Amino acid sequence: MKSKAMVLTEFDQPLTEKEIKIPKLQQEGEVLVRITASGVCGSDAYMWHGHDPRTPLPIILGHEGVGEVVEVKGAKKSIAGRELKSGDPILWHRGVSCGKCFACKIDKEPSLCSNRWVYGITRGCDEYPYLLGGYASHIILSPNTDIFHLPENVSPETLVSVSCSGSTTAHAFELAPVKFGDNVVIQGPGPLGIYAVVMAKYSGADEIIVIGGTEKRLEICREVGATRVINRHKTSEEERQEMILEYTRGRGAEAVFEMAGSPAAVAEGIHYVKKGGTYASAGFGEPRGTVELDCFQDIGNRNISYQGVWVSDVSHTFQALKIALKYQDLFREMVTHVFSLSEATQALEKMDKKEAVKAVIKPE
Template sequence: MKGKVAVMTEPEKMIFEEYDLPKASKGSVLVKVIRTNVCGSELHIWKGFHPTKKSGVMGHEMVGEIIELGEDVTTDYAGQPIKVGDRIAAAYFLTCKKCKNCLQGYFNICDNAYEYWSKEAHEYPHFHGSFATHYYIHPYQYFYKVPDNIPNEVAASANCALSQVYYGIEQSGLKYGDTIVIQGAGGLGLNATAVAKTFGANVIVIDAVENRLELAKKFGADITLSMTDYSSLEERVEKVLAYTNNIGADVVMELTGVPAAFAEGIHLIKSGGKYISIGNISPGKLTEFDPGLMTRKGVEIKGIIRYQPWYLYKSLQFLSNNINQYPFSNILNCNFTLDDISEALEASFNRGVTRASIEIQ
């Protein structure tokens, strides 16, 4: 059998290639991709902003159906029995357990995280990304069985958008009754809103797109601030201070990918607060920043890339437990197929959709 792969030959140029399906080697799993989503990381690659990846297979948010299990693979990484036909979601990066970062427990910044994702499609086993009919899960790539009550399009978001913000929120130490400002109401921001609300926090969401802010309310946002209505930094700071008794937010989380948002966040946070930056991932994109204000406020800034891989299991459980509480499916525009990948990327970049979801037929 053959499978099809979407290959970016250079930024903003996509072709399709076919390859024989690989055999699942020891410790590996081969899946048929059911759903895959367009994440902000793909947009950075598509537009040529990624520091290293300029071509190759793209896609990493996905849910797949097992079609072959390699030798010794009988359970997922939570010990749940698995079989051919089960739905699984996989962390999109490796955890080698041998590099200097893994040996210190920092699995999310494994030196070999992208050993296969960075390869070109012609390199075996070919199916390195989820913009394809099939996806090859390697040894040391955590994966988990998807609970039956989670729809495919929602499950596909777990292995990046939800897991990343879940990890970031726990890293922030957010507590019941705290106030968090979430900068950005895209897929990451909406998932972060749901997690923060479940933690018992007061949630303020800032974005420039009105329909995203309306959706944020359905995910539990207590206050939404439109950058159209409050167009200056001073106005947005004033609104946050008014809501927090002139103190500022306990936690601010940047999920926009816009450097200027990072500079703004320091003004929204209280003295002694924590700032979690996840959205800005492209080196060399600069903004003016007030380090003196940061120091005088005693703000702790933490950059988060990826997540500890077991957060994918926690995220799937979160979805299963809250599937009727929040409209997770409403985040996604599900009208795309594999042949529409370029269109889905452009619609996402232009904010025509909150998060594009591709059904693989």
């Protein structure tokens, strides 16, 4: 049996369509999966351009996936302890941590595992098991992958973003908890920002203010619960500052979530944090430049916490999945473009140009 895959062989060039022989599963607990939907992440476009120093070539991109079990080598259980069988609809956590290092064992921070690797990001496709990315008809999940067994009849495209943007946003909310009545500012109305709106809403936030530059994305944020949206192309930084002070009764926000991955957003957003509040930065998946902050004015004398958010662990994917399943109608809004597998390069382009909020590839 063969898998069709769209392979990144050269940066900035169209992906190459290849047929890869599906190898015989070798290790106990490996799972061969037929992919039903694969999310295209903003960071995939970054990798495509060769801007992520981690990218090995050739590689099958795609770290957000939903699929159906084809074959299990020996036995493998879902995260809830159910033995997986052929035909089961599943979603898997994108990162695989070792469970043995200091971060995993002592700090209990699998996101910071020194041996963590990620489907579609860390490993190339020129050695066993070859199929480790989402832009393919099949993927082989390694034995220590965390797998969720999905309910029947959920549309897979609605759920792809759970394993990356949803999960990372849940991590941000764990590190910067929003309490009932808090005011929240979200910078960046992409998939992370949309999840942040929903999570802020269901945490009981009062004002949920989203700043972004794409009208379509801002509209979706409003539909899923933002109380105010600000288009940064139609306002100056001074105007935004005034608007946020007005919306937060002159105090600023208890939590500001940076979901934009732009140093300029950080320099601006830090000023929207209320004294004693938290600035949580979740938008940087790769190096994107530096920012100058005044250690006294911006941070020190305002008692502000600057909180980095690096990826997520399976507990966050669990939380994001719960939310996405509960509010499927809201998350369906996010999927603006669906492509066939052969059109994977177009899907990347759409995400790259921010024309899609979430592009999804559905292998035929």
